[in-house]
Amino acid sequence: MVRKSLRQHLFSTVITAFSIALAGGLLMAVWVVKDQSQAAFTGVNAGFDAVLGARGSKLQLVLNTIFHIEESPGNIPYADFEQVRTNGAVRVAIPVALGDNYLGYRIVGTATNLFTDVEHSPGRRFDLAAGRSFDPGLREGVVGSFAAERLGLRVGDKFKPYHGLLFDPNNRHDEDYVVVGVMRPSNTPADRVIWIPLQGVQLMTGHDPKNAGDLSGVLIKFKDTSPLTARQLDLFYNKQGNRLTFAWPIAQVVAQLFNKIAWVDRVLALVAYLVAVVATGSILVSIYNSMKERRRDIAILRALGARRAVIFSAIVAEAAVIAGMGMVAAFAVHVAILTGVAAVVRTQTGVVLDPFMLHPVMAWAPLGMIAMAALAGLVPAWKAYRTPVAENLVPQS
Amino acid sequence: MALLEIRNLKKSFRAPDGSITTVVEIPAFDLEARQRVALSGASGSGKTTFLNLIAGILVPDLGSVVLDGVDLATAKEAARDRIRAVSIGYIFQTFNLLQGYTCLENVLLGMSFGPGSDRGRAEELLRRVGLGDRLRHYPRQLSTGQQQRVAVARALANRPKLVLADEPTGNLDHRAGLESLALIREACTESGAALLLVSHDREVLAQFDDRRDLLALNRAAHAQEVAS
Known part of the structure; x- marks a missing residue:
């Protein structure tokens, strides 16, 4: 049912997943750039004490x-x-x-x-x-x-x-x-x-x-x-x-630099969080707006014996799957952003960042985005849950 | 004990102006297993509401609808969903096929809420109704008559004890309607399902030995008719 629904609303699915990909990629990139650059700069001493x-x-x-x-x-x-x-x-x-x-x-x-x-x-x-x-x-x-x-x-x-x-x-x-x-x-x-x-x-x-x-x-x-x-x-x-x-020690001296610009990290993180919230909100809007055209299908499914909980779960799952698809693409966005940032950092400082280095954010960001999307899906799912069957199925005689 | 026993059934709706209109008021109605009954009902006779009450889609205000020993009037919603998925096959006037699903998927989806998807049986049913070469066609790619046949296959997929057919020939031309009716009767006979069909088409009604007038059964509709 979820797969079919995604296919039926392919355009909005792709657009919404794309916004999740951008938001997720940005979120991961902000974290990785912050941590990797800090580690790289404080770790670089060129062999001197x-x-x-x-x-x-x-x-x-x-x-x-x-x-x-x-x-x-x-x-x-x-x-x-x-x-x-x-x-x-x-x-x-x-x-x-x-x-x-x-x-x-x-x-x-x-x-x-x-x-x-x-x-x-x-x-x-x-x-x-x-x-x-x-x-x-x-x-x-x-x-x-x-x-x-x-x-x-x-x-x-x-x-x-x-x-x-x-x-x-x-x-x-x-x-x-x-x-x-x-x-x-x-x-x-x-x-x-x-x-x-x-x-x-x-x-x-x-x-x-x-x-x-x-x-x-x-x-x-x-x-x-x-x-x-x-x-x-x-x-x-x-x-x-x-x-x-x-x-x-050199690392401690460089760490002062990151302490001084820590507010920039916080601002970037806040922006990334807001983008993520807006992106998951787009899932809510996308599915919610399609509920009118889905009412008949929901009524048919219920008439065939589908329980309310099944319909509710399908909508929540759909939101989560869109987020999941988006987060898969987010890794490509993340690598693209990191590659660009790494090139700039290397040109300006000689410090090398690795776009492919694993980071805990690559686990918690996708899980968080999927969880947030599932939460966003609760609103249209509740609307679907409450869809009256008879009046959306056939006209009353 | 009859397969379907209805007693003192009453269903009313509140109109936008706040007034309450009783649509169905049926003192008694029984249907035995394997029995085939045609209900004649003109527009406004409450036939769709009556079928929706039997299917557990609507809950009556008063009375009982006992299907296969379970009173749908007092059963919880999940139980009514289950009975609808397992024991009832519903053929709608407008077919109500899911447009995003192929013929085969429409039948399989209906099965998935009941005993479970059985691809072999779904394909066999579609072949039985003459759509063996249309399994992967979407409803919009089929003629109206073919869509009706998919609806018949879906209704019979879970081997229901009762098939409800609401104006099944209403959207078909004369010839296709008679063919479809023969198919429904034949399929119900083969599967041992009881059939309750409502129609206002005299030629359709004439195909049944057991015919009843919903206007006479339904006091609410009768009262409205007298009032008008």
Whole structure:
């Protein structure tokens, strides 16, 4: 009976299921994007435990040096790098210097041990897919996988850096750099960066010679994971000193960002809930509006012996089935939204979201939507339940 | 004991202006198993209301309708639904086929509320009424006479003890009407069902040995006729 009814009202069934698909897909996407992006951002540390930089916001420092999406809070003297590098608790210290870009992709000056001493995730280093690491004394560059793909750069290609973090065609430097390596995808923000020797940034024509030895920050990996040594450095730089900022632990610093924008999540969730309610309401309206034309069929079914409860259940089931069909399609909508969002997030931040990753919302959202649809179906079902048989069956003689 | 025993049956309706009109008032009516009775009834004689009371679709204000030992006047709605599904086959004047269902599905759906769907029997019944090659046709794809035959097959599908036929030839031409009537009588004889048919067509009524005048049976209709 349900299948027949759905077929008889095919157009409204398809339209209503489509609205459920959009609402369900949006609902799932909001949840998955929220949780996945939070997990991805707080999970991304590119293999480092802390960042040392100029006095200022820890969040800005981390976003600038790890995620490459913020302005630098300022420079620090090279001596500070040497000091922290020789600290007994520090296993690896990588200097970074920013200030240039190539067609909008940041150029970061660093040391070659970034490619040899750092594991961006357990057991995985910043490997090269082609070429070799740059020579610190030459104008050479290693391009992150995403930047290489977008810029079309290959080993042997030449490029001229542009001054500043934002691309301005009027600010081109004179130096020619040669691409000597392309990195394998690391699924970290490093994929969006063009890495060149530290001195390359420091001595680029047009840069202030007075700041030639300065750095934007130092990326730090400790020898052990004990927080004791990190706390000592935290105390030394943040509490006792007032010249530098020691951003540690990185995940906690990034979490501040999500705390600050938590209201956006709540607004998005509220909108998604409202869309879901409107969509399930459309099921109610769709079935309710068709009750007039169904009255005769209902009367015939009752005359054939169908109990009221059967009719009532069929209408509720019909609402639930429409929602179920919609939620099946919602997974396609969800993947489409996630794919689009993931592309934007990757382009802007280098953080990778997985559109196919499973999430609890993929269980509770369909169940919730079907339950809500069944609830919405109670109204037309009650109308069907109360349909008088005789007067809808044949005219009274 | 008769298959159907009706005593002091009364049914009234409230008109939109608040007045109450008695449509059916029948002191007594009996029908034995396998008996075939034709009721003559002109428009306004309360024939459809009478059949709906027997089918348990309507509940009388007074009196009893005992079918196969169960009083439909006092039985709960679920029990009346069950009796309608199992013991009664109803052939409507307008056939009342479900337009979204094929011939076969119309018959199967009727069975599903009774003893259960039996595809073989449904197909056999449709072949028996000459629609073996129309099983998957929808009602709109059939002639009026063919639709009537689907209605007959559906009414007999659950092997009912009583078949109610409300002006079964009313929408058919003369020849098709007589053919349909013969089919109903034959099918009831084969299945052992009693038949209660109402019609105002004299030629149809003439086909039955046992004919009764509803106008005479129904005091309410008689009173209205006298008043008018």
